[in-house]
Amino acid sequence: MAWDQNIEALLGVGCRLSDHRRGQELDRDALLTRSAKRAAWLLEQRCARGDRIVIAARDPLQIVVDLFACWQAGLVAVLVNPAIVAGERQRVTQATNAKLWVDEQTAESETTEIALEPLHLNEPALILMTSGTTGVPKGVTLTLEALLARVGSNRAHIGDAALVRTLAVLPVFFGHGLIGTILTPLAAGGHVTLWPSPTLGELARLGTVMDETKTTFLSGVPSFWRMAERLSPPPKTPPTQVHVGSEALSLELWQGIADWAGTHNVLNMYGLTETANWVGGARLDQTDGSTGFVGKPWLGDIAVLDDVGSVQSLGTGEVLLRSDAVMTGIWDDPPASKAAFHDGWLRTGDIGQLDARGLTLKGRLKSQINRAGVKILAEEVEQMLERHPDVAEAAGYSLPDQVSGEAVGAAVVLQPGAMITPESLRDWCRDEVRAEAVPTRIAILDAHVRNDRGKLMRNATRDLVTGSG
Secondary structure: OOOOHEEEEEOOOOEEEOOOOEEEEEEHHHEEEEEEEEHHHHHOOOOOOOOOOOOOOOHHHHHHHHHHHHOOOOOOOOOOOOOOOOOHHHHHHHHHHOOEEEEEOOOOOOOOOOOOOOOOOOOOOEEEEEEEOOOOOEEEEEEHHHHHHHHHHHHHHHHHHHOEEEEEOOOOOHHHHHHHHHHHHOOOOOEEEOOOOOOOHHHHOHHHHHOOOOOOEEEEEEHHHHHHHOOOOOOOOOHHHHHEOOOOOOHHHHHHHHHOOOOOOOEEEEEEEEEEEEEEEEEEEHHOOOOOOEEEEEEOEEEEEEEOOOOOOOEEEEEEOOOOOOOOOEEOHHHHHHHHOOOOOOEEEEEEEEEEOOOEEEEEEHHEEEEOOEEEHHHHHHHHHHOOEEEEEEEEEEEEEEOOOOEEEEEEOOOOOOOHHHHHHHHHHHHOOOOOHHHEEEOOOOOOOOOOOOOOOOHHHHHHHHHHO
C-alpha cells in the first residue's frame, strides 16, 4: 500500500521507536506495515472519512501505530488518557461524537488491499482534549498541515543532530510529549525511546537510562525535573539539548537542571496544546535574570493585547500568536472557537511582556488574584516562595476575603528534612515581596495536586487545603 507523502514525511528515513519497559522496537518499515494493517481494520469497522477515533491504548507503541493508521485511513485521531473512567469516557465520546474507541484489545486486518484515501493537509487530523474531563472536555483540533508546520519548526530550531536519540518521558496523549518528543524526532529520522511517566522508583535510574539509551534529547515538566534532581544521579554523558515546559520555571530550578544534566543547553520552552507544541524557547544564558524568558517565536508572529483591546507589537498584556501551527478551533464548539481568537490572533490566556529581546511570561490570566483592585499573579507568589531554601515547590491561589474580595493563599512542599513553620515563611516573605503579595495563609503539604500531565492544579490544591473540594 502506497503511503501519502505528507504523512510519511513524519517518519524520517531510519527512524525507530522503542518501548523501554517492554523491550519492544519498531523500525520505520515495521511501523508503516503495522499502521497499514490497522488502517485497513478501521475501515472494516465501517468507519467513514472524517470519523473521530478515540485512541486509548496503554501501550505507547500502539498509540503511535493507531495515530498513523487513522491519518492514512482519512480519520481523525482523538487522544485521551487510557486511565480515564467510564464517566469521563462518555463525556469524551459525546464531545467528539466518536465512531470508535480503540485500545490494545482491538485487532489488525490481515490485508492491506483495502483502498485508502489519506487525510488532506487542511483536514482535521488530531484532537487533543484539554481542561480535564471533569466538566465538558474541549477538543483542540489540529490539521495535518499544522502538525507538519510545528514539527518542521521544531527540527529547524533544535537541529536533527540533537534529535538522534530521544528519551520520551512525558505521556503520549499529551501534546508536549507526542508532538515535541515523538513526532519531531521521528520526522528527523531519530530513535525515540518511550518511557512515559516514570514512577519514583524508575526515576532513581534516570541518569543510568539516559546513558544506556545514549540520550541526546529529552523534555519534561518542572515537577519531573525536581524529582529527577533529588532521586537520580546525573548521566555520565550529558545530553545535547534539554527542554523544560508546560509550567513556569524558576531560575533556581533552571540552573539546577543544567548542573544535573551537565549542559547549559537547557531551554525554557513556551507552548500550548492550541499551538501544536512549542512556540519558542530560550537558554539560561540568554536571560537577563528574568524568570519566564522564552525568547522570540520559532514560527509565526507574536503580539500582546493591551488593556483597551488593541494589538501591540511591544508591551505587556495577553500574549497573542499567529502561525501555520495554530489550531483551527475547538471541535464542534463554534462559540468557544470564536472566543479563542481576536482578529485572527490566537488568545493564549497568558500574560507576557514583549520587548526587542523577545517574550517574558508573567503568568496566566486565570491565575490572577484581585486583592482590593491590585492584581497579583499566582506565579509571582510561587517563584518568590521557591527562592526560600526550605521550599521545594509552591502553589499560589486566591482565597475569599470579606474586606479585599480576594486574599493571597499559598501551599508549599518543603525540602526533605526542613522544619520551617508557616508563620516563619510569612515573616520571610515580607522582606521579599510587596505587602499585598504576601500570602495571608500558607499551608504545608506533602504534595500538590497535579493533573494526569503533571501540571499543577492550583484550585484543587486550594480546595484540599481549605476542605472546600
